[in-house]
Amino acid sequence: MSNGQEDRYWNRTSSLMWVMMALWVFFGFVIHMFAGPLNKIVILGFPMGFYMAAQGSLLVFVIMLFIYAKRQDNIDREEGVAED
Template identity: 50%
Template sequence: MATADSNHEAHWQRTKGLTITVLAIWFIFAFVVHWFAPQLNEFSILGFPLGFYMAGQGSLFAFVVIIFWFARAQNRIDEEFGVAEDADDDE
């Protein structure tokens, strides 16, 4: 039983670390980039100021990438600890 508890604790520690990492990245793109928009506007992408581009498009793109990256990383953690949802089991 101690092995199951330690396995559960290790799984939770990895999941918690991944969640904290994702939240930190989300915070950067949701708030920090926008706080520094005036300074970012000194640079341009395709003729648009970088601050405007990050607020209008870049952050949204980053959020979508974060979602897919988080799902893939969490699935790897789940597989490592033997708790992954496997679609092949339904057959």
């Protein structure tokens, strides 16, 4: 892999990492700061603030893991560094 390819690979990988980190901060911390206003919305009989704290954020984190793994695998394959 040439220097230019390594730089491109690292830029794509780090961009994906920063997007996932921003989403993690949003769903892990920011959403819970607005629990009061979110409690006015009801999902399946539960206030949304409670739902996001109890299950919503955890579901988002699991989905994010699968998305990250798939996108990173695509980056690896496109850049020629994928494992067989």
